[in-house]
Each structure stands twice: as C-alpha cells, then as structure tokens.
Amino acid sequence: MNLRQLKIFLTVCESGSMSKAAKKLYMTQPSISQTISELEQELNVKLFERMSKKLLLTYGGEVLHKYSKRILALVEEAQSTLFDISNLKAGKLRIGASTTVGTYLLPEIISKFSEKYKDIQIFFTIDNTAVIEKQILDNAIDIGIVEGPLHSKEIVIEPFIDDELYVVCSKNHKWAAKKVIQPEEIEKEDLIIREKGSGTREVFETTMSMHNLKYKIKHVLNNTEAIKKAVESNIGISVISSIALKEELKKDKLVKIQIEDINFKRKFNVIYHKDKYPSPLFNEFLRHLKEFHDIFYKE
Numbered sequence: 001m002n003l004r005q006l007k008i009f010l011t012v013c014e015s016g017s018m019s020k021a022a023k024k025l026y027m028t029q030p031s032i033s034q035t036i037s038e039l040e041q042e043l044n045v046k047l048f049e050r051m052s053k054k055l056l057l058t059y060g061g062e063v064l065h066k067y068s069k070r071i072l073a074l075v076e077e078a079q080s081t082l083f084d085i086s087n088l089k090a091g092k093l094r095i096g097a098s099t100t101v102g103t104y105l106l107p108e109i110i111s112k113f114s115e116k117y118k119d120i121q122i123f124f125t126i127d128n129t130a131v132i133e134k135q136i137l138d139n140a141i142d143i144g145i146v147e148g149p150l151h152s153k154e155i156v157i158e159p160f161i162d163d164e165l166y167v168v169c170s171k172n173h174k175w176a177a178k179k180v181i182q183p184e185e186i187e188k189e190d191l192i193i194r195e196k197g198s199g200t201r202e203v204f205e206t207t208m209s210m211h212n213l214k215y216k217i218k219h220v221l222n223n224t225e226a227i228k229k230a231v232e233s234n235i236g237i238s239v240i241s242s243i244a245l246k247e248e249l250k251k252d253k254l255v256k257i258q259i260e261d262i263n264f265k266r267k268f269n270v271i272y273h274k275d276k277y278p279s280p281l282f283n284e285f286l287r288h289l290k291e292f293h294d295i296f297y298k299e
Contacts, residue, residue, distance in 0.1 A: 001042055003075060006068045008035045009047065013065050017055055039064075088117055091281040095124040096141035098148060098199050099224060100163075100241040101268055102126030106145065113288050120281065128222070130197035136273055142282060144271040145289075147241070148199020149206070158270045160289065161296055164242050165203060165264035166249075167257040170234035176255040183213055183259055190218035190236035192227050200224075203266045204239045211262055228254065239264055 012021040012032065022029040040047050045060035057065060084090035097106045103126065110122055125132075125141065129148030135141045136155055150157060167186070169175045175185075194201045208215055218236050221227050224244050231238045232253050248254040270289055276282070 001039065003072070005035055005039050006071060008032060009039060009064065010068045010072060012036065012048075012055070013057065013061075013068075084119075086280055088120065088281060088284060090119055091279075092121045092123070093143070093281055093285055094141040095122060095285075096132040096135050096144040097124065097126055098129040098132055098144075098146040099126060099194070099222075100147050100200065100244055101145045103224060104241070104243045105268075109145075109289065109292055112292070113285065116288075117284075128195065128197040129199035129202070133271070136271055139273065142272065142276065143285060145268060146199060146271055147266060147268050148202045150269070150271060154274055155271050156274050156276075158286075160268040160270045161293055163266050163268055165200060165239040165266070166242055166245055167237060167239050167259055167264075168228075168231055168245065168248075168254045169237045169257055170232055171252060171255050172234045173237070173255070175237075175257050179255065180258045180260060183211060183262055186237070186259060187214045187216065189216065191215050192219045192221060192230050192236040192238045193217055194224070194227070195220055195222045198222070199266070200239065200241060203264055207262065207264050213262075 008021065008025065008027075011025055012018055015021040015024060018032045018036070019029050021027075022032045025032070036047060043060070043064070045064075046058050047061035047064060049056050049058055081090060095106070095110070096102075102124070106124060106126070110124060114120070114122065125135070127135075129146045129150070132141070132144040132146050133150055133152060133155065136144050137152055145160060147163065175181055193204065219230065221230070224240060227238050227240060228244070228248055230236065231240075232248070237257070245254065245256070249256055270286065272282075
C-alpha cells in the first residue's frame with residue numbers, strides 16, 4: 001500500500017464512481033479499477049460494493065477511508081511544514097556558546113535574528129568551551145560560538161571576532177596607580193580565575209607557559225560576574241575578556257593593567273560538526289553571524 005493508491009482510493013470515495021475519479025485524476029477508468037483491485041488483493045479486504053449501480057463502501061472500505069484521510073492530511077501537513085522550513089518560516093536551531101560569548105554577545109545575536117525570523121525557535125545553552133565542543137560532537141547543538149582552543153578534528157572552525165584578555169585589579173590595589181607591571185610581578189599576586197575547561201583559563205595558562213611565568217591561583221569561580229565582584233573587592237587580580245569589562249572600566253570600578261611585552265589575545269570562533277547538514281536555516285544563521293561581525297567592528 002502506497003500514497004498513490006490511497007489518493008486514488010480516496011478520490012473514488014469522494015467522487016462516488018470510478019469514472020468520475022478517473023476524470024478528476026486525469027487517468028483512465030481501467031487504471032483506476034486496477035489500482036482498487038490491487039489494493040483489495042494486498043489488504044485481502046473488499047473495499048466497494050455495487051448496489052443499484054451505486055458504488056458503496058464496505059465496512060473495510062470505511063475503515064480504510066478514515067485512515068486514508070488522516071494519512072494524506074499528515075502528508076500534506078508535512079509538505080507544508082517542510083516548505084515553511086525551507087523558506088525560513090518555521091524551524092528550530094540549537095545554539096551553544098561559551099561563557100563570555102554567551103553572557104555578553106549571544107543575547108543580542110539571537111535577539112536581532114529573531115526580529116527577522118519571528119517563527120524560528122531558537123534554543124541556546126551557555127557553558128565552558130570544553131562542554132560546548134562535546135555538545136557539538138554529540139549533536140546536542142547545531143552551532144557553537146566559543147572562546148577557547150578546540151581539540152577535535154571532527155569540528156569545523158570559522159573565525160568570528162578577535163578578543164583580548166585584560167589583567168584587572170581593584171582601584172584600591174597597589175598596581176592601580178602605575179597600570180604597567182613587569183611580568184614577574186604577577187607571580188606574587190592572588191589570582192582569581194575561571195574553572196578548567198574555560199577558554200579564558202586555557203588562553204591565560206598557555207600564554208603564561210609560553211613566557212615561562214608562574215602564577216598563584218587563590219580562587220576558582222565559574223562565573224565572570226562573580227570574578228569581577230571579587231576583584232572589585234580587592235580579593236585578588238584576574239584576567240577577563242575585554243568584552244566583559246566595558247562597564248567596569250568605563251565607571252572606574254576596575255583598573256586595566258598592562259604586563260610589559262605580554263598580551264593575552266584570542267579569537268572567538270564559530271564551530272559546527274564537519275558532517276552537519278547545512279540547512280537553509282543553518283546557513284542563514286551563519287550569514288547572520290557574519291553580519292554581526294561586521295557591525296561589531298564598525299562599533
């Protein structure tokens with residue numbers, strides 16, 4: 001039993017005769033009769049009876065009539081929904097972002113996309129880079145935006161925007177007055193830093209290792225806002241994304257410190273699985289990210 005047979009059967013039911021169904025479907029009457037006969041043989045059920053030159057449904061025919069209407073209606077609904085998806089009038093997208101991007105950039109990215117595509121459902125999750133990378137590999141999300149190094153060869157990496165980590169201290173810290181320090185000075189300070197798996201921490205540790213510098217971790221927090229508050233209270237120093245520090249530096253709540261000849265630079269990357277099917281919605285969101293990139297650098 002296939003959809004063509006069901007469509008012919010339903011047309012015969014609605015037309016009341018095989019000849020009328022043949023005209024409606026631009027087929028010959030023998031072809032209609034043969035299809036109905038094949039259906040009856042496949043199902044081992046008589047579907048129609050002829051009484052007083054009228055074509056009437058048997059009980060088996062009535063049952064198949066109900067199912068045929070439901071099946072063909074579902075097919076039509078599926079076609080309509082898929083048409084909407086292909087034309088970006090419907091769909092679902094799962095986005096993952098590492099903490100800095102997710103907190104300070106992703107809400108605006110999603111908001112602007114939703115303004116253009118109001119009926120698209122967007123689900124997003126925020127976690128550290130290692131978790132987002134694993135979710136991409138597990139197909140738990142479609143696209144990720146992350147700030148740290150990646151380790152899987154199964155992932156496609158596209159540069160998004162540049163970022164720099166700033167060393168920051170409280171305005172009451174001894175560094176606040178001079179704002180430039182020698183590299184070895186950081187070794188003596190209490191450091192407040194993100195958890196392992198965080199892109200921020202990995203960039204910091206890699207850069208420090210490259211310059212053969214030691215550091216003393218005093219507190220580990222998985223929340224950038226909590227780290228900023230702790231630094232503001234002069235509990236320790238930290239390294240935080242420039243994107244996350246705009247308000248604090250503008251209002252002089254925190255002080256940016258330059259380490260002589262050392263910078264903590266990195267890229268935010270858009271990532272997805274190399275085997276991911278690039279649906280129209282997927283491609284449109286990637287295009288939207290490129291548009292956001294251009295606006296970001298204009299600002």
